[in-house]
Amino acid sequence: MIDPTIVEAAGQVLLDPVVWLAVISAAVYGVFVGAVPGLTATMAMALLVPVTYWLPPLPALAAVVTMVACAIFAGDIPTILLRIPGTPASAAYADIGSGLSARGKADLALVTALVSSVAGGLIGAAVLIVLGSQLAQVGTLFSPSEHFWLYVLGLSCAVVVSRDAPGRGALAVLFGLLVSTVGLSAVHAQSRFTLGNPELYQGIGFIPAMIGLFGVSEVLKNLITLEVGPEGGTEGIPPAGSNRPIRSLPLGIVRLMRRPLAVLRSSAIGSLIGMLPGAGADVASWVSLGVSRRSGHDPRTPDDEAALDRLGDATTANSSALAGAWIPALILGIPGDSVTAIVIGVLMMKDLRPGPEIFEKQPIIVYGLYTIFLLANLVLLPIGLAAIKAGGLVLRVPKRILMPVILLFCVLGAFAINGSGFDVGVMLAFGLIGFVLERRGVPLGPVVLGIILGGPLEERLIQVLTASDGSPWAFVDRWPARVLAGAWVVLLVLGLARPRRRSGGGRGEPVGSGNSSRLSS
Amino acid sequence: MTRRQPFRTPGPIALLLLALLAGCGGEKGYPDRPIMLICPWSAGGGTDTVSRKVAALLEQELGVPVNVVNATGGSGVTGHTRGALAVPDGYTMTMITVELNMLHWRGLTNIGPDDFRPVMLLNRDAAALFVREDAPWKSLGELHEYVAAHPRALKASGTAQGGIWHVSLAGWLDAEGMRADDIIWIPINGAGPSLDALMSSGVDLVCCSLPEAAALMEAGRVRCLGVMAEERIADFPDVPTFREQGSDWAMGGWRGLALPRGVPEERAERLTAAVDRVIHSEDYLEFMEHSGFNVSPAPPDQFREVMEQFDRQMGQILTGEAFQSVRRTRYGPMIFPTVVFLLMAVILLVLVVRGGLRRAEDAPAIDRRGLVRMGMVPGFVMAYLLLVETAGYVVTAAVLLSALMVGLRVRWPVALGTAAVLVPITYQVFAVLLRVPLPWGWLGW
Numbered sequence: 021m022i023d024p025t026i027v028e029a030a031g032q033v034l035l036d037p038v039v040w041l042a043v044i045s046a047a048v049y050g051v052f053v054g055a056v057p058g059l060t061a062t063m064a065m066a067l068l069v070p071v072t073y074w075l076p077p078l079p080a081l082a083a084v085v086t087m088v089a090c091a092i093f094a095g096d097i098p099t100i101l102l103r104i105p106g107t108p109a110s111a112a113y114a115d116i117g118s119g120l121s122a123r124g125k126a127d128l129a130l131v132t133a134l135v136s137s138v139a140g141g142l143i144g145a146a147v148l149i150v151l152g153s154q155l156a157q158v159g160t161l162f163s164p165s166e167h168f169w170l171y172v173l174g175l176s177c178a179v180v181v182s183r184d185a186p187g188r189g190a191l192a193v194l195f196g197l198l199v200s201t202v203g204l205s206a207v208h209a210q211s212r213f214t215l216g217n218p219e220l221y222q223g224i225g226f227i228p229a230m231i232g233l234f235g236v237s238e239v240l241k242n243l244i245t246l247e248v249g250p251e252g253g254t255e256g257i258p259p260a261g262s263n264r265p266i267r268s269l270p271l272g273i274v275r276l277m278r279r280p281l282a283v284l285r286s287s288a289i290g291s292l293i294g295m296l297p298g299a300g301a302d303v304a305s306w307v308s309l310g311v312s313r314r315s316g317h318d319p320r321t322p323d324d325e326a327a328l329d330r331l332g333d334a335t336t337a338n339s340s341a342l343a344g345a346w347i348p349a350l351i352l353g354i355p356g357d358s359v360t361a362i363v364i365g366v367l368m369m370k371d372l373r374p375g376p377e378i379f380e381k382q383p384i385i386v387y388g389l390y391t392i393f394l395l396a397n398l399v400l401l402p403i404g405l406a407a408i409k410a411g412g413l414v415l416r417v418p419k420r421i422l423m424p425v426i427l428l429f430c431v432l433g434a435f436a437i438n439g440s441g442f443d444v445g446v447m448l449a450f451g452l453i454g455f456v457l458e459r460r461g462v463p464l465g466p467v468v469l470g471i472i473l474g475g476p477l478e479e480r481l482i483q484v485l486t487a488s489d490g491s492p493w494a495f496v497d498r499w500p501a502r503v504l505a506g507a508w509v510v511l512l513v514l515g516l517a518r519p520r521r522r523s524g525g526g527r528g529e530p531v532g533s534g535n536s537s538r539l540s541s
Numbered sequence: 542m543t544r545r546q547p548f549r550t551p552g553p554i555a556l557l558l559l560a561l562l563a564g565c566g567g568e569k570g571y572p573d574r575p576i577m578l579i580c581p582w583s584a585g586g587g588t589d590t591v592s593r594k595v596a597a598l599l600e601q602e603l604g605v606p607v608n609v610v611n612a613t614g615g616s617g618v619t620g621h622t623r624g625a626l627a628v629p630d631g632y633t634m635t636m637i638t639v640e641l642n643m644l645h646w647r648g649l650t651n652i653g654p655d656d657f658r659p660v661m662l663l664n665r666d667a668a669a670l671f672v673r674e675d676a677p678w679k680s681l682g683e684l685h686e687y688v689a690a691h692p693r694a695l696k697a698s699g700t701a702q703g704g705i706w707h708v709s710l711a712g713w714l715d716a717e718g719m720r721a722d723d724i725i726w727i728p729i730n731g732a733g734p735s736l737d738a739l740m741s742s743g744v745d746l747v748c749c750s751l752p753e754a755a756a757l758m759e760a761g762r763v764r765c766l767g768v769m770a771e772e773r774i775a776d777f778p779d780v781p782t783f784r785e786q787g788s789d790w791a792m793g794g795w796r797g798l799a800l801p802r803g804v805p806e807e808r809a810e811r812l813t814a815a816v817d818r819v820i821h822s823e824d825y826l827e828f829m830e831h832s833g834f835n836v837s838p839a840p841p842d843q844f845r846e847v848m849e850q851f852d853r854q855m856g857q858i859l860t861g862e863a864f865q866s867v868r869r870t871r872y873g874p875m876i877f878p879t880v881v882f883l884l885m886a887v888i889l890l891v892l893v894v895r896g897g898l899r900r901a902e903d904a905p906a907i908d909r910r911g912l913v914r915m916g917m918v919p920g921f922v923m924a925y926l927l928l929v930e931t932a933g934y935v936v937t938a939a940v941l942l943s944a945l946m947v948g949l950r951v952r953w954p955v956a957l958g959t960a961a962v963l964v965p966i967t968y969q970v971f972a973v974l975l976r977v978p979l980p981w982g983w984l985g986w
Contacts, residue, residue: 052970059975062583066609067976069593163743164729187892194885201878204615204649207728208702208874211615211649218622218650222614240918244911246949352740353756358583361733365590368832375756420949421959424942427918431925432967436977439577439610440623441926448922461901478877483727485872487696487743 029387033078033395042079043086043395047403050087054094055106055407057231058433061091062358069362077370078388084366085389086396088342088359092301093137093404096335097411100129102426104235108226109301109338111468112181112309114234116327116334125324126412127268129331134265134404135272136283136332137339141397143287144294144340148347149390153379155295156351161500162296164487168480168495169504170296171473174303176508177310178466180515188462195457196470197477199224207482219442226471228434228443229450233464235430236451239423241458246419265408275328282312282329283336290337294344300357301338306469308337310511343393350374350386571631571808575606577978578798579627579635581620583613586731587752587834588796591663592636594828595798598819608976616640616701618650625656629803631812634660639705639794642851646859647703654848657799658809661816662839662847664829666750667770667793668709669780671763673739681767681786684746685717692723697746698735702728703859706748709769709792712858713783716790721861739763750794751777752833769793776833795851797844813841914949921945933982934972939964 033039046068053064064087072080095107096117103118105111120129147155162170175193182189202213203223214220276283286308293304312333349360353375364374372382379386414422434447454464488494496502576599580592589611596607612620617640624635637657645653670681678684688695699706707728711721724746729735732749736757739747747754747763751774757763765780769792773782783790798816800809819825820838829836839847892898907915921941928937939960946956972979 063611063975066589066593066611069590160737160740163738163741164727166741185897187888187895187897191885191888191892194881194888197881198878198885201881204618205874210874212874212878218615218618221622221649222612222619225614236918236922240915241905243914243918243949244907245905246911246914352762353760361586362590365832371831373756373759376760418951420951421946421955424921424945424949425959425963427921427945428938428942428963428967431922432971432977432979435979436971436975438612439978440612441929444922444926448919451918459900459904460898462898474881479728479730481877482872483729483743485876486725487727490872 023383023387025383026387029384030391032384033082033388033391036079038075038079039082039392042075042083043392043399044403046083046087047090047396047399050090051094051403051407053087054091055097055411056429056433057098057104057106057235058227058430058436060107060227060437061088062362063437064091065359065362069366072366077367077372077385078392080366080370081363081385081389082392082396084359084363085392086399089137089141089339089396089400090403092339092342093134093335093400094407096133096137097130097407100133101126101411101415102235103238104426104430105230105468107301108230108468108472109305109341111230111234111302111465112178112305113331113334114465115463116331120324120327120331123324125328126415127265127408128271129328130408130411131265131268131272131405132275132328132332133335134401134408135269135276136286136335137404138397138401139276139283140287140290140336140339141342141400142394143284143336144291144343145390145393145397147287147291147340148343148350148393152347153351155291155347158292158295160352163498163501164480164483165495165498165501166504167296167299168477168484169501169508170293170299170303171477171480173504173508173511174299174306175466175469175473175477176511176515177306178469180310180511181306181313182463182466185461185463186516188460189466192457192462192464192466193470195462196467196472197474198470199229199467200226200471200474201478205478207479219440222438223475224446224471225437225443226468227437228447229471230468231430231434232447232450232452233454233457233467235426235433236447237454237458237464239427239430240451240455242419242423246423265405265412269405275332279329279332282333285311286333286336287340290340291344291347293337294341294357295347300345301341302469302472304337304341305334306465309334310515313515339397346389350378350389351376571811572603572605574632574981575608575978576603576631577627577633578607578609579620579624579633580609580611581613581617581624581636581638581640583611587666587750588636588638590832591796591829591834594825595636595663595816595819598822598825599815602815602819606973606976608978610978616644616649616704618644618652622650622652624799625652625801627801629801629805631800631804631808633801634812635799635801636796637799638796639851642848642855643703643705643708643859646856654845654852656802658802658804659841659844659848660798660800660809660813661820661841662795662797662837662844663820664835665793665795665837666752666835667768667774667791668706668748669751669754669768670710670766671736671739671747671749671754671758672745672766673742674762674764676745676764678766679764681781681783681788684766688714688723689719692720693725695746696725696727696744697748698727698729698738698744699732699748700728700735701730702726705792705794706732708855708858710746710748712792712854713769713788713790715858715861717788736763751780755833774835776830776835792854795847797839917945917948929980929982931982934979935964935968936983937980938967 053059068083092107092109095105095110099105099110099114100117100121103114105114117129178193179186179189202220204211204221211221289308290304293299293307309330312330345357345360349364367374372385430447431444434443437443484494496505578592578596580589582588592609596609600607612623621637621641627633641654644650672678678687697710707726714723715721727744729738732753735747736754738744751768754763758765767783767786768774768780769783769790771791925937925941943956943960947953968979971977
């Protein structure tokens with residue numbers, strides 16, 4: 021039954037001390053990169069490449085897979101503790117996560133995120149292993165019109181998720197889309213809204229914008245309420261909970277086991293979206309959150325419980341999206357995201373050409389990679405717990421010391437992405453914008469998603485229009501496009517019709533910018 | 542001049558101390574600090590891969606860190622502009638690409654080949670034309686006949702509007718006496734997504750380099766109709782050239798290293814010699830072969846000639862009548878922003894009328910003190926931006942961080958202590974480990 025090559029490959033991975041060394045150092049590196057906003061997995065990957073020159077193929081792959089898996093979870097740590105997403109994939113649930121943290125449930129939220137990430141990663145890996153070859157064919161069904169609908173779906177999820185305030189959610193998304201049009205348009209390569217400033221040709225990067233919107237605006241908000249006490253003592257820090265993450269671990273696992281269907285659904289969403297070029301963990305979080313919100317919660321479930329469940333669903337989806345991105349890379353040789361693009365380069369350097377034949381020519385590599393995926397997600401559990409523990413310490417630091425340090429990290433993060441002072445300016449501007457939007461109850465996560473998806477959405481729109489010479493039917497002339505368009509209509513009907521009825525006359529009532537009021541309303 | 546004596550002495554002494562501490566007593570010879578290599582394309586792409594390999598090898602050769610910075614966006618405008626306008630001290634290099642020959646003809650920038658001092662041409666990738674395996678055209682001639690008989694029936698992609706692969710295809714059509722827009726160009730960013738679109742029948746042809754489509758070609762899913770090169774490519778001996786099929790058209794991209802104009806000649810020569818050793822090393826050649834990149838190095842003079850020749854060719858294509866008609870797409874750059882703006886205006890109006898944009902109830906009111914504290918944030922960021930280039934990261938960050946903390950009424954020993962511990966650590970991690978080019982400044986950390 022079991023192919024001897026599988027055993028051999030697993031043995032090569034699990035018994036090789038170099039692999040273990042690579043996995044553990046990559047895990048620590050990944051946690052750091054993920055937790056600092058502005059350091060992206062792509063950049064970390066590019067830095068890892070010279071190291072992989074010296075490593076044999078399997079340890080090199082192990083380092084890559086582990087690093088990315090740990091980074092995507094570690095992005096949740098500052099998201100939940102400080103409401104500053106470490107990676108764009110965490111922006112979707114910044115409000116939910118930090119709301120829980122503000123109510124003293126930081127530990128529980130972080131452990132839920134960790135356990136869900138591990139589960140999502142494992143299921144994503146299983147999907148890659150079992151269904152990879154079949155799923156790779158789905159990718160080839162996606163022409164520009166299907167991508168268009170996928171992006172529209174992702175953006176609409178961000179609106180639907182903005183509970184009670186779809187209007188403000190839509191405003192946020194549209195603002196993000198408008199911001200994304202600044203610079204040289206990808207399709208036409210013509211400058212728009214640049215005011216003749218060459219720095220603006222590159223457009224407004226979503227990483228500096230995200231750091232500003234969440235990080236700087238959070239610092240601003242905290243500085244307003246900072247009590248000037250007689251001493252420099254501690255004040256106003258949200259209760260961090262016990263900071264004994266390991267004690268919450270059983271609770272987190274139980275929560276996961278209680279909802280097997282939701283876990284599978286989120287993983288499926290993650291794998292599918294991760295597999296498609298141009299959509300990754302960030303879109304997966306939003307779609308999963310949108311679906312999770314609609315899938316009829318028992319209204320008697322306490323709010324915190326519901327929030328934890330949704331947090332779990334979103335983190336499951338973004339972790340399983342990672343393995344999904346490997347499906348087209350491994351099987352077709354077409355990268356699913358920028359990380360796998362670099363991986364393909366690394367593989368080619370080692371004379372391994374991804375594509376259908378890799379299964380016949382290099383079965384050890386393929387099965388070894390599968391083992392690595394499982395290993396990486398299991399290693400994430402202890403490393404993640406340690407990271408949560410370390411993160412908890414941050415909250416013990418008095419705010420008047422913590423806030424300046426966060427501000428310095430924001431500056432560093434915004435600078436790191438492109439090595440440009442201009443991005444630091446963008447970050448500051450978006451910090452002020454985020455502060456104002458927040459006070460008006462406009463959610464910030466959808467703005468980030470709008471900036472990320474604006475370029476691709478426009479690109480697909482123009483592509484479809486150019487190809488069809490302007491006929492709008494081109495958007496629905498293929499069956500996969502019709503399926504996605506149908507899903508979008510269903511989402512809108514369900515998403516926008518129900519909450520209005522539920523919240524009755526409370527439409528005009530201001531909904532808290534803060535987290536607590538939105539979740540407990 | 543009228544400064545009082547007591548204020549005069551500490552300055553020089555402090556400077557001397559700083560110099561001693563930092564151990565940088567004057568010019569020890571070039572290079573003595575990290576070199577920045579600007580890559581105008583994003584991490585993970587072909588240009589980035591080559592840049593990082595060259596940087597890693599140059600680092601061993603020169604003994605100082607060589608950091609790759611991806612200054613992306615704007616179809617290459619951003620990176621090339623930054624590279625050309627960098628201080629010409631030999632500490633900033635750019636991996637320039639064929640787009641340098643194209644951007645200025647399209648009016649996107651004033652930067653051209655003359656703004657750079659070429660160091661070394663590294664490689665050239667010829668354009669090639671791909672169709673699906675089940676496509677009816679088996680050779681370039683058959684495609685030619687089909688296009689001539691059915692203008693504007695086929696769709697092709699490979700890059701954005703006006704990118705190198707677009708120009709390659711349009712130039713072939715033009716050279717064959719057809720109109721440059723007889724094959725409709727669907728702008729898709731990047732060869733990978735374009736090949737995806739080819740697989741899903743979104744387009745009928747893809748024009749890109751051979752290594753980019755190698756996996757699909759080996760898998761038998763796409764067929765190459767020909768490569769736009771003078772002779773067959775060593776790694777792909779089965780792919781016929783355009784010339785063999787009766788067309789004189791040759792086109793493709795190139796990549797090479799360059800310095801901004803005005804770098805002292807001895808520094809430029811030192812760098813050129815180092816690069817020359819790097820690209821003839823076994824390590825480099827093996828890497829390039831495995832990655833499927835073609836290797837065709839050329840020293841500065843020949844590199845300049847190549848650039849000039851491309852520049853003339855590109856000028857002809859891009860300013861020619863045929864291409865002008867291609868550039869005017871019916872679905873212009875303002876469609877999308879207009880739609881988004883209108884939708885946003887409607888929603889904003891509805892929200893304002895219904896009072897949905899009032900201040901959130903739990904948002905704290907701002908008093909005067911709060912406003913002052915808030916103002917420290919833009920103050921911090923702007924002061925950082927103003928000072929960091931001259932004073933360097935370590936000094937600027939330490940001073941501003943402690944100032945901000947003292948401003949927030951942290952006792953000053955605590956503030957200074959925090960800054961003294963944190964700033965060096967962040968510098969070590971970001972600049973040394975993660976290769977972020979944090980400014981060097983006075984301390985020369």
